[in-house]
Amino acid sequence: MSDPTRQDAIDGHAPATEDLVSAKPSSGAKPRKLPGWLDHFNGRDLRVLFRCSVAAWVASLLIVINPSLRTIGTATFFSTLVLFMVPPSGILFIFILGAFTLVLGMAVGWAWGVIAMKAALAARPAAETNAKLQALGQAAYAQANSTGQPVASVQQILIYEGWMLDTRVTAIYFSLICFMVYLLARLRAKNPKFTLVQIFGMIVMDISLTIGPLLPTFNGTIPKVLVEPGAIGIGLGLASSILFFPKSTSSAVLDDMESIVRLLKGPTDMTYSSLIEDDPLELKDLHKLKFKTIATYKKMEPALGFLPLDFSVGRWNADDVKSLKEPLRQALLSSLMLLEFHIARLGGQAKVDKLEALTSDRLSSSGSEASQVDGEKKKEKKEKNKPREVGLRQLMESVNMIQTLRSPEHESIRTEMLEAIRPPSKKILPACQDASAVIADSLHAVNASRWFGRPSKQRMDELCERSASTLEKLQGLRSQFASETTERLIDTYSDIFDENGRLKSTDDATMRTSRGIVMGMVFEEHVLTMADGWEQLLAQLVGLMKERQKVHLWLPRGLRYAFDWVFHKTAVAPVQAAQSPYPDPDAVEQQLNAAQQSLRISRGYKVQRRSGLGKAILSTYHWLICAEGMYALRLVAVTIACAIPAVIPSSAGFYYREKGLWGLIMAQTSVVVYMSDFTLSFVSRGVGTVVGGVAGLVAWYIGSGHGDGNPYGLAAIMALVLLLLMWGRLFAPPVLLQAMIMGGATCILVVGYSYDDTHIPSYGNPGWGYSVFWRRLVLVLVGSAAALIVQIFPRPPSAARHICKTLSNTMRSLSDHYALLLSCWGQPDREEGLVAEQLALNLGETLTSLDGPVSLLRLEFSSSPFTSDRLTQVKSLCQELNQHLGRLLLLSSSLPEELQSRLARHAGMLDHRNVGDVMAVLGVVEQALKTGDPLPEVLPTPLLKRCFEFWRAHQVEIELCKDLIRDENYRRFCVAVSCYLKFLGAVDDLVLVMKGTLGESHIVSRDLLHDLSVAPMGVLYGYEKRDTKDAGAGFATFIMRLKSLTHLNYVYKDGFHAIQPLLRPLLRWRIARCVVPRTTEQHTKRQDAS
Incomplete structure (x- = not known):
């Protein structure tokens, strides 16, 4: 059953949003709509x-x-x-x-x-000019006599025909x-x-x-x-x-704000319909809503700089309107984070399905080939010459990791988690919907209080009371949702805790069950962040509506604000909500300078390579070309x-x-x-x-x-x-x-x-x-x-090269931000994380500016291997990396030091090898974007698997108890874990996209690759699991490795069939074996003996 309010949140009173479809069409007949370029039959x-x-x-x-x-x-x-x-x-x-x-x-x-x-x-020379003028007059006079035209007209014609050139x-x-x-x-x-x-x-x-x-x-x-x-x-x-129909700046800004608020109701509606009504979400609709919201916000931004020069008639002046900018931006970011949560969930499921399909295809093809080996020599030669799938090693290792992490009770854990968070969400989500609706209605009413057609005083008083009551209700439900959701999650998974509220054990079954708690806490944090955003915006709105109750003629406060706009100064609004949560601009500027200094240090110190004259000549040359x-x-x-x-x-x-x-x-x-x-x-x-x-x-x-x-x-x-x-x-x-x-x-x-x-x-x-x-x-x-x-001529200026260079520089900036994150993480005296949002926004603006050029690449005739679709994927992944790093940098300044250290211990976030792997992969991708060279086949990817192996190898004790779960900082800890894992996953996806575009180089023998991939996870760190399922999977991979030794089939006609009887006891031995702790050297000796 679809939610009818979802479309209302998108349409509403905002004409600019009417072309956006809902997340899921209704089951009935879909209403016909005009194309976007025709759908403008509205008053505005x-x-x-x-x-x-x-x-x-x-x-x-x-x-x-x-x-x-x-x-x-x-x-x-x-x-x-x-x-x-x-x-x-x-x-x-x-x-x-x-x-x-x-x-x-x-x-x-x-x-x-x-x-x-x-x-x-x-x-x-003047003499020469006079001589030519004299000759011009004579020629004009002669031609006029012969043609009967006026002399002036003939003289004008002769001049335009080049007589005086x-x-x-x-x-x-x-x-x-x-x-x-x-x-x-x-x-x-x-x-x-x-x-x-x-x-x-x-x-x-x-x-x-x-x-x-x-x-x-x-x-x-x-x-x-x-x-x-x-x-x-x-x-x-x-x-x-x-x-x-003159339109003041404040009126235009309020129109755009109303449109943004009505669009921001969409993530809440989609969450409600998906969680409460079990309506499936479409990934393309989520992306469409996201891009539409961001485009509307960017459309509003240029007008904000002209607010200090605004002449207007209305209830609010330019400063009042500008005071809504920051709360609206926070509401925008929090709602988009909830939207990104759904996008990541659906996108992750799509990736898992793709990997499983790849695995099933390869296993089915290997099984059919194993049963038809003899008598098919031509077919095997053809298979040998078949091009190898790009990124196969990384894909297969990702599949192995997913199979290891997945358990039969995965769906039941997810269902239990949804049942735990569903009842509290039935209260908080409608409250957020009401908040967005009353904000949009209030903005519309205030913006209509101009020259003509003003809303009645009764209507404005009603909106003011409704806003205040909605704010009070939202504040109450916010605290109730936080406590109730946490307690329901604890009660749902109470069987993993003892009577003291601590974990009974740290075996795999308990770890799998604890995933439900983490997923629920991440969702809870996103919903609470969104509720906080609406609460702040609604509080500012209520303050303005109570303070400004009459219509005035507002004049600009002075031309100095024009210079403020040029130099990006900020003006303090006269009406503010109580206890404003936003930092002082001067403090933010100082912190930004400190962060930039840290970034300069993280970039390293360049070596002096040329003299001043040589650098000047080269700089001039590059400036010209x-x-x-x-x-x-x-x-x-x-x-x-x-x-x-x-x-x-x-x-x-x-x-x-x-x-x-x-x-x-x-x-x-x-x-x-x-x-x-x-x-x-x-x-x-x-x-x-x-x-x-x-x-x-x-x-x-x-x-x-x-x-x-x-x-x-x-x-x-x-x-x-x-x-x-x-x-x-x-x-x-x-x-x-x-x-x-x-x-x-x-x-x-x-x-x-x-x-x-x-x-x-x-x-x-x-x-x-x-x-x-x-x-x-x-x-x-x-x-x-x-x-x-x-x-x-001489060479077409390729936009693809320019975009690749920009993305390469973006990867370098992301590496700098990653280095800054490592420098700040777990350090109580580092406050650069407070300006992480500004750093992420600056880089995000650079990536957003590439949207148009990337889409136009379809029209370019270029020899570059990067197509528009590929660069769109790379840009999207860079935006994901920027988003996750920005959130982690922000958490580095707000998350308690103890929880930061816990994340570093569990995930190896500060481990030198893991840091080197991430830096190496980011550096390789950066250079590949710049040069267009294929990536090496063997890279330290997937990084997610290495993170998992680090945790398994170090056997870090899981410190989880009920009191910790009730701590609100633990929700942010869960978000930090989620962001870090998503960051690593985005890097892995980026490598696959780059390999799919540029190919692979430095191909390593398949035997060595199978030796690296056949070993069960963790064998290189001194342990191996006993599991019949794992044994079977390992044996299947072992069979594939034997098949790769194609010389058996070529040197000995029936070589593969000859060794099949020897493989059956080996299979029985692997299934029946016990857990045998084994070091890396023992594993290597067994490999050599085999």
């Missing part, structure tokens, strides 16, 4: 669409109003194009920031173009402008925030580059043809943001290649008439840093041009028919066309963003140039209607082809 999204569409439509009206068209010029359509690139879809201050970068780019391009023009014209002037133009193009490219590649600065700076400079060398005298206003309509478009967008440097050089090359025809006398006129400037712009904007992005850009520009061109033709011919352009018809049809195009621009998937921008730009170009040709005819007009479209399409193809050439 429609208001944004209306605001952006009105701004673009008003900008398009300037094209069909003759006075504005003649005043602004032929590029009036550029204002609409700007609004497609920077639509007023967000809050006002974010739009102002984007508009500022755009205007800054145009200003830089204009200023540098003027400087280049002054310098270039100074290179030509001079090599010295052209060289200076190209040198200076290409220099600035290089600098802007480096700036954009270093910081993508300057993308608009680079794009519009290049566009404005391109006018000076292609037209400036043709002009006889200085004219510093030629970029005005694009700068003026661009500024008008920015002004229209700003006015639309203020006049139509790095990915950013090569991108800048490619951009300069394509600029020169596409602009040269504009300054050659034989092609200058053709270039001007055919609007070659747009081909140059297309080539420049098509060049990107990495090849995967270029493939997407290449395809998107072609598709967008065709779709936009068709839309422009439809708009032109419907609005004008066969006439010269009806302003009323065009105004009417453009309202509809721009609405559809703006819908795609705002709501299409990010991968289609370039295509939608190109479609809008092409549509505006077709309509704008067509109306220009029929109302303000001038030299170089491309015609109207279809003539404009096919010229535009040709320019796009030419520019894209030029970009393709410079992109793939």
